[in-house]
Amino acid sequence: MSQPAALTDQIVASPSPPKPPVIVIHEEDSTCSHLVALFTNESAKSALIKKYKSAVTWAASANLHKTQASKHTAKKRRLASPTCDACHVVLTRPVVCLECSFAGCWHNAHAVAHLRVSDHSFAVEAKTGAIFCASCDDFVYSNILDSLYDHINLSAAEKTLKYRDPGKIKEAYRQWSPDQKDQDFLQTSTTEVSSQGRRGLLNLGQTCAMNTILQSFIHNPLLRNYFLSDKHNYKLCLKPKDCMCCEMDKLFTEIFSGDPAPFGALSILPVMWRGSDSSSSFSEGYAQHDAHEFFISCIQHIHRTFKGSTESSCNCIIHSTFAGALASEIVCGKCRFSSTQVDPMLDISLELKGKDKDSSADEPTLHSCLRRRYTRAEKLPPKTYTCSKCGSNSDATKRLSFRKLPPVLAFQLKRFEHKTADKSSAHKITKPVRFPAQCNLAAFTSFGSNSEATSNIGPDILYDYDLFCVVNHEGAMDNGHYTNFARFEDEWYRFDDDKVTHAKLSQVLASNAYMLFYVKRQLDYHPVIRPSYVVSREKEAQREREREKEKLQTLNREIDDDLMRLLT
Amino acid sequence: MSEGDATFIEIHKRFTEKGEWDKIITSLLERLNETGWVDSLRDKSKESARSMETLRFEKLMETLNPHAQGSVPEGVRAEFVEQIRKFLESQIE
Numbered sequence: 001m002s003q004p005a006a007l008t009d010q011i012v013a014s015p016s017p018p019k020p021p022v023i024v025i026h027e028e029d030s031t032c033s034h035l036v037a038l039f040t041n042e043s044a045k046s047a048l049i050k051k052y053k054s055a056v057t058w059a060a061s062a063n064l065h066k067t068q069a070s071k072h073t074a075k076k077r078r079l080a081s082p083t084c085d086a087c088h089v090v091l092t093r094p095v096v097c098l099e100c101s102f103a104g105c106w107h108n109a110h111a112v113a114h115l116r117v118s119d120h121s122f123a124v125e126a127k128t129g130a131i132f133c134a135s136c137d138d139f140v141y142s143n144i145l146d147s148l149y150d151h152i153n154l155s156a157a158e159k160t161l162k163y164r165d166p167g168k169i170k171e172a173y174r175q176w177s178p179d180q181k182d183q184d185f186l187q188t189s190t191t192e193v194s195s196q197g198r199r200g201l202l203n204l205g206q207t208c209a210m211n212t213i214l215q216s217f218i219h220n221p222l223l224r225n226y227f228l229s230d231k232h233n234y235k236l237c238l239k240p241k242d243c244m245c246c247e248m249d250k251l252f253t254e255i256f257s258g259d260p261a262p263f264g265a266l267s268i269l270p271v272m273w274r275g276s277d278s279s280s281s282f283s284e285g286y287a288q289h290d291a292h293e294f295f296i297s298c299i300q301h302i303h304r305t306f307k308g309s310t311e312s313s314c315n316c317i318i319h320s321t322f323a324g325a326l327a328s329e330i331v332c333g334k335c336r337f338s339s340t341q342v343d344p345m346l347d348i349s350l351e352l353k354g355k356d357k358d359s360s361a362d363e364p365t366l367h368s369c370l371r372r373r374y375t376r377a378e379k380l381p382p383k384t385y386t387c388s389k390c391g392s393n394s395d396a397t398k399r400l401s402f403r404k405l406p407p408v409l410a411f412q413l414k415r416f417e418h419k420t421a422d423k424s425s426a427h428k429i430t431k432p433v434r435f436p437a438q439c440n441l442a443a444f445t446s447f448g449s450n451s452e453a454t455s456n457i458g459p460d461i462l463y464d465y466d467l468f469c470v471v472n473h474e475g476a477m478d479n480g481h482y483t484n485f486a487r488f489e490d491e492w493y494r495f496d497d498d499k500v501t502h503a504k505l506s507q508v509l510a511s512n513a514y515m516l517f518y519v520k521r522q523l524d525y526h527p528v529i530r531p532s533y534v535v536s537r538e539k540e541a542q543r544e545r546e547r548e549k550e551k552l553q554t555l556n557r558e559i560d561d562d563l564m565r566l567l568t
Numbered sequence: 569m570s571e572g573d574a575t576f577i578e579i580h581k582r583f584t585e586k587g588e589w590d591k592i593i594t595s596l597l598e599r600l601n602e603t604g605w606v607d608s609l610r611d612k613s614k615e616s617a618r619s620m621e622t623l624r625f626e627k628l629m630e631t632l633n634p635h636a637q638g639s640v641p642e643g644v645r646a647e648f649v650e651q652i653r654k655f656l657e658s659q660i661e
Contacts, residue, residue: 083581087573088577089576089580090577090580090581090585092584092589138625138626365603367602434602434603436601436602436606436607437607437610439601440598490614504611504614504615505610505614506607506608506612509604509607509608509611
């Protein structure tokens, strides 16, 4: 249980035979003409890349050691820190010359001074990989060095990741690059379309809740990649009637069709109505919907119509995207005996109300809501729990934590309060909750909150999440309107039904969020295994070939025999 | 090099070599992210860069630095100054 491997999710690596990692170097694209000129000389180019690699690799591994060491004071390791060659200050962010062995500081401008004096052209800030060009007198961009930087940092982190099998390190990430056959096919048989998929959705009569959730699906990288890679083709589906996967496939086809006009997701509504349980409001077909309710109904529906979905440990697209696990640990106050129950989860609902001990005056944050629920032990009211060991039923404490973090984490901030079952008495909590564009959830996992296990939690990148969609509810409880923000790469857009506008990050973060969607920066994956159906198909083909050969041989023999008979 | 500089270099060295520097930076960043400082600076950098006619790193730093320094919440600043002071005192006999 000490392995973070339990946090691994179900993303399967591409089933291709292992090859050494290749870095795909695209066409040169740089903001600096001096760098482009230097790169035309092959030997100068490889010398510079070699130097760049060693500087960035050093910084990446030093950084990993430090973050590990700063967490665990027990294994404090002394690393010889480099110092500035000019002023001898210890370099926390060294700037390294790419033409000699000089390392200097940025702050006192010693690195730049070195380039001037020695007539060297380029230096790198090793921690961020940023290139400084002396002739431009500024930092410059190069796509080659940029992708090299990403690759080096990823492989440095991969070396510290453990796999499901203890002791084995994680298989290196390999970028897919088309071979000649793929390339020919792509050139002759395909047309390029924009990969941005930004299209407004028409309001079909109080369907703004649905529209925001559909936008959250469209901008969800895991769902998008699944449907765009044709894993469920609605034209080939065997049970297309009321199939939500087909509806999703049609939606993605429409969104990425290149047509800029707003799209009306007409066919999803009747499928939702027919597929929902009679208890849900969607069966009525007219109610002003709650976006979270729509989200839950919709993902359940996709899950149900997914071919091969199961009730437990399902690997459908919904479960491999949203499923995580929560552990609730109850400790008996008398004998300290603890029992842990693990429950699956698809999303997290956070209470906005409650006693906040640590933030007296501060506004509530996503972290403070999470802390209240997921790290602190909560006293159980007496007589609600009986210890199975000593039989005591008082003083027990309960603590929730993430046992397995999902690839996409969906939060609902409980803004709608229902005091009674009667919906008309409900009211909306309008207080703002601050949420970050990036967050690290290590502290809320079963490992992170347990001080003994922290040495096993692995590098931070396992717990980093990026915000990609925010659903907002504007107006009052019963006549409000839903809008959302969604991110494509590093740009944010606001979606208000059919209207799509560019947005700033500050607008997104200042909005009164109702639902938040975060995606994990580093997805876990299984080691490369050839899928069993491919293996059996190949075996079958091999057997078929042998049978054919045998048949041919018998036939040949028979002909030979016949010939012999004729001759004799 | 003045005596003050030499002292600074020596203390800075102890900070980094004992791992205190990284410990402080890590927890400072965590706190600043929760207060929204990191995101607001990121947003401001991006929007300033977007609106600059000719993008220059030095110029961008000049516009951002006062904002970045000035917008650190008082509570966080006090807490980390205290942490640094404590380490300093433990280092000076």
